[in-house]
Amino acid sequence: xxxxxxxxxxxxxxxxxYFTAGYPELNDTVTIIKSLEDNGVDMIEIGLPFSDPLxxxxxxxxxxxxxxxxxxxxxxLFDQLTNIREIVKIPLIIMGYFNPILQFGVEDFCKKCQExxxxxLIIPDLPADVYNEHYRHIFEKYGLINIFLITPxxxxxxxxxxxxxxxxxxxxxxxxxxTGSQSGFGNEQEAYFKRIHNMQLxxxxxxxxxxxxxxxxxxxxxxxxxxxxGSAFIKNLTFNGVNSIELFTKQFKA
Amino acid sequence: MSYNVNEKGYYGEFGGAYIPEMLYxxxxxxxxxxxxxxxxxxxxxxxxxxxxDYVGRPTPLYYAKRLSEKFNTKIYLKREDLxxxxxxxxxxxxxxxxLAQRLGKTRIIAETGAGQHxxxxxxxxxxxxxxxxxxxGEVDIARQAPNVARMKMLGAKVVPATSGSKTLKDATNEAxxxxxxxxxxxxxxVGSVVGPHPYPDMVARFQxxxxxxxxxxxxxxxxxxxxxxxxxxxxxxxxxAGAFYHYLDEKDVKLIAVEAAGKGVDTGESAxxxxxxxxxxxxxxxxxxxxxxxxxxTEPYSISAGLDYPGVGPMHAHLFKTxxxxxxxxxxxxxxxxxxxxxxxxGIIPAIETSHALAVFNYKKFKPNDVIVINLSGRGDKxxxxxxxxxxx
Numbered sequence: 001x002x003x004x005x006x007x008x009x010x011x012x013x014x015x016x017x018y019f020t021a022g023y024p025e026l027n028d029t030v031t032i033i034k035s036l037e038d039n040g041v042d043m044i045e046i047g048l049p050f051s052d053p054l055x056x057x058x059x060x061x062x063x064x065x066x067x068x069x070x071x072x073x074x075x076x077l078f079d080q081l082t083n084i085r086e087i088v089k090i091p092l093i094i095m096g097y098f099n100p101i102l103q104f105g106v107e108d109f110c111k112k113c114q115e116x117x118x119x120x121l122i123i124p125d126l127p128a129d130v131y132n133e134h135y136r137h138i139f140e141k142y143g144l145i146n147i148f149l150i151t152p153x154x155x156x157x158x159x160x161x162x163x164x165x166x167x168x169x170x171x172x173x174x175x176x177x178x179t180g181s182q183s184g185f186g187n188e189q190e191a192y193f194k195r196i197h198n199m200q201l202x203x204x205x206x207x208x209x210x211x212x213x214x215x216x217x218x219x220x221x222x223x224x225x226x227x228x229x230g231s232a233f234i235k236n237l238t239f240n241g242v243n244s245i246e247l248f249t250k251q252f253k254a
Numbered sequence: 255m256s257y258n259v260n261e262k263g264y265y266g267e268f269g270g271a272y273i274p275e276m277l278y279x280x281x282x283x284x285x286x287x288x289x290x291x292x293x294x295x296x297x298x299x300x301x302x303x304x305x306x307d308y309v310g311r312p313t314p315l316y317y318a319k320r321l322s323e324k325f326n327t328k329i330y331l332k333r334e335d336l337x338x339x340x341x342x343x344x345x346x347x348x349x350x351x352x353l354a355q356r357l358g359k360t361r362i363i364a365e366t367g368a369g370q371h372x373x374x375x376x377x378x379x380x381x382x383x384x385x386x387x388x389x390x391g392e393v394d395i396a397r398q399a400p401n402v403a404r405m406k407m408l409g410a411k412v413v414p415a416t417s418g419s420k421t422l423k424d425a426t427n428e429a430x431x432x433x434x435x436x437x438x439x440x441x442x443x444v445g446s447v448v449g450p451h452p453y454p455d456m457v458a459r460f461q462x463x464x465x466x467x468x469x470x471x472x473x474x475x476x477x478x479x480x481x482x483x484x485x486x487x488x489x490x491x492x493x494x495a496g497a498f499y500h501y502l503d504e505k506d507v508k509l510i511a512v513e514a515a516g517k518g519v520d521t522g523e524s525a526x527x528x529x530x531x532x533x534x535x536x537x538x539x540x541x542x543x544x545x546x547x548x549x550x551x552t553e554p555y556s557i558s559a560g561l562d563y564p565g566v567g568p569m570h571a572h573l574f575k576t577x578x579x580x581x582x583x584x585x586x587x588x589x590x591x592x593x594x595x596x597x598x599x600x601g602i603i604p605a606i607e608t609s610h611a612l613a614v615f616n617y618k619k620f621k622p623n624d625v626i627v628i629n630l631s632g633r634g635d636k637x638x639x640x641x642x643x644x645x646x647x
Binding site: 050051052053054055057058061062065068073074075097098099100101102103104124125126127128130148149150151153154155158173176177178181 | 270271272273274275276278279417418423424427430431434435436437438532534535536537538545547548549550551552
């Protein structure tokens, strides 16, 4: 069974962390993944850096630019992950924009993911409709779960469509914003979380964008299965380094 | 084969809408409404009235006698440089502001490279009294100071794009991020035939007035509406799209798209996307773009700030792939020389973008009876600084 689906069956609210591969240093990838697992993180999104990350705010943009400057590439990431399944058991997801994957070759990319033990993909600029029509069979062939985003503006009809073609979880973007631009959740978000919860979708939801501390994590997971922390984690890496991961993750597990 | 867009937003294999879900409602709203709204009689009436009385259309189709003599062929210049704000860009911004109003939008955003589209957007926002925010690369802000000042005078807020290479592609990223953050009240006026469907088709339709006029103007002058060649420079490709539009399916009209070779196609400092580009995704569109082996988008170079876009509109990618249009790359030096030549032969100082199209006469032989229409997309006022430095004037 796919590790994502197994993990979703566990009772706890899931803590998922995003980081950009190749940042702060080129070869930090495995160290960061291992440290996250050791510190009780439930799931990891490994960011494949892109030169033009449309959906990301300045923190993830800057980490992507730095990672590319450090020399990160699709090939190198797969090299770094070659033996990852010997040391890490939690679900690993690659999050990246579509063009680098297209240049690698969608089928080759999926095949590589399966070989190194990646469980799913999040590709923000691959629309659900295009995926469904052209790429779904490839992802399924290699046992990969593709994860789609919904936002507060996504119509009810489209949420149902996305739920229909999803087979893991739905990535629920907390508000109309790029990553890292939130300052806490208000009534509007709560109403949205509740509205989606009440739709009784077949896929659980994990909230992302704007989760930065225990308070926002708790708010986000009141109705959802888990939450993803990205920009706040990258900021912590920037200022406090790889050794600070234990301290950073502790606050969410308390 | 049709060279126009199909129902799903593709030109052959190019186009589509590769956008994050956050932009889906905005793009879907546009896709469902753009044809309906622009076909409404009240829209058409207002659009054409503004083009006539505010922009100054129709622009002349001018027979360039001395230039024709020099190259021993018949050259007509479609004078888009005589439009209000000095380039073809305003045809599109007039169309989109009217569309935005009908969609109930109260805030406009735009990207700009050299500043021409930014000025054209700020202009129509001032005209309609709508808030305007223009994203412009930090590097471009420094080298295009007069256009930044124009936008400010027109009441627009100019926001520097400080990410990536700090030029046009990054300004476009920033505008898209703004739209993600403001999905309800804001319309994004894209400046070229690029971006997710329906933008390439919508912008091409607003620019199509150029070839619509060429048809009847040429009939008056030559007794036929089809020239032998239509020629235009291509960055993203909006002026070429407008000049080609009504000739796409007229097989007797040859289309020539002129790209910026920069310092030379093989120098690593070029913007010749059709030659150097590979199929991929940029700003929500599947098209040809300049990128690394690993799929990272690279920074193009041209002396002309309006041509240094790493992609090209999906319509042009299709015209290139199918051979419907011939693509020619012209260097900085050749473009500059031809800009000076037109100034001295015809008394018209062209934008450096346009100068690239004029330089084709040095490389391609035409017959004495060939009728060639060049889209003179913009005037050279904005480029005076570059001309001054280059020719030490």
